[in-house]
Amino acid sequence: MAGLAVNVDHIATLRQARGGATAYPDPVHAALLAELGGADGIVVHLREDRRHIQDRDVYLLRKTVQSRLILEMAATDEMISIAADLRPDLVTLVPEKRTELTTEGGLDVRGLAEVTQKAVESLHSAAVPVSLFIDPDAIQIRASADTGADMVEIHTGAFCEASDPGDKKAQFSAIxxxxxxxxxxxxxxxxxxxxxxxxxxxxxxxxxxxxxxxGHSIVSRAALAGMEKAVREMRNLIKEL
Structure with missing residues (x-):
């Protein structure tokens, strides 16, 4: 049965929207509720501009998450240093643009082969497994294998956003x-x-x-039904696959 990793970035987005000394809602608390709902892992993206998840969050999550902590990050020296110190259960390397609202596409592993392989090697030296977030493309899959990464995360955005039935089917086939x-x-x-x-x-x-x-779908549902219930509902759907 496939696992479910719940991204709590949007809980932090809601917290940061208020600014000042406001400390709620806390993504660490959301992670606990997600695990109670059956999450097999907790995902957070520590962005270079710290727009939502903060350093404080990832270190507290490392101490409190009982399942698996998955850290999404860009392949920069700063983030690799943090990951080596934090030792999450998995790092997912993603592309990152300061102007985007959310990650817009997969990592160009083929075009950034040297940088990506160096990042993978550095993380492996710190005993951290590595996944690469990529588009469903054979060239990128093969390039990912060449870096020595442990796994890939296939970007499902084009499939989810497709409205034409034929296009949606084609996008799913690509995945x-x-x-x-x-x-x-x-x-x-x-x-x-x-x-x-x-x-x-x-x-x-x-x-x-x-x-x-x-992440987004579960957090949106959680705003109305609560995090634990929202995660449990998704977990039950995955069990039926």
Missing amino acids: TDAAHLAHELGLGVNAGHGLCYNTIGWFAGTRIIDEFSI
């Missing part, structure tokens, strides 16, 4: 093809970005994804 190729090359396969309570059903019977990373 499954990429996942099969990654497994053939010895890579673990996660998937995420834009997945929700409706799109998750497309993966029924595929058995090709090791873990789904979902």
Whole structure:
């Protein structure tokens, strides 16, 4: 059965929106509730501009998360140093633009092969497993394997955003093809970005994804139903796949 990793970045976004000394809602508390709801892992993206998750959050999460702590980050010297000190259960290297609201696409591993491989080697030296967030593209899958990364996270955004039935089916096929190729090359396969309570059903019977990373949809549901219930509802859907 595939796992569910819950991204709590948007809880921190809500906290930072108020500014000042306001310290709520706390993503650390949200992570606890997510685990109570059945999350197999907690995901946070420590961005260079610290727009939502803060250093304080990741260090507290390292002490409190009982499942797995997954740190998304850019392949910069600062972030690699933090990750080496923090020792999360997994680092996912992602592209990062200061102007974007959320991650807009996959990492160009082929074009950034040297930088990416160096980051993977540095993190491995600190005993931290590495995943690469990439588009469902065979070239990027093969380039990821060449870096020595442990796994990939396939970007599902184009599939989730597609409205034309034919396009949606094609985008989904690209995901499954990429996942099969990654497994053939010895890579673990996660998937995420834009997945929700409706799109998750497309993966029924595929058995090709090791873990789904979902944030916005769950946090949006949690605003109305509570975090623990929102996570449990998604966990139950994944159990039925």
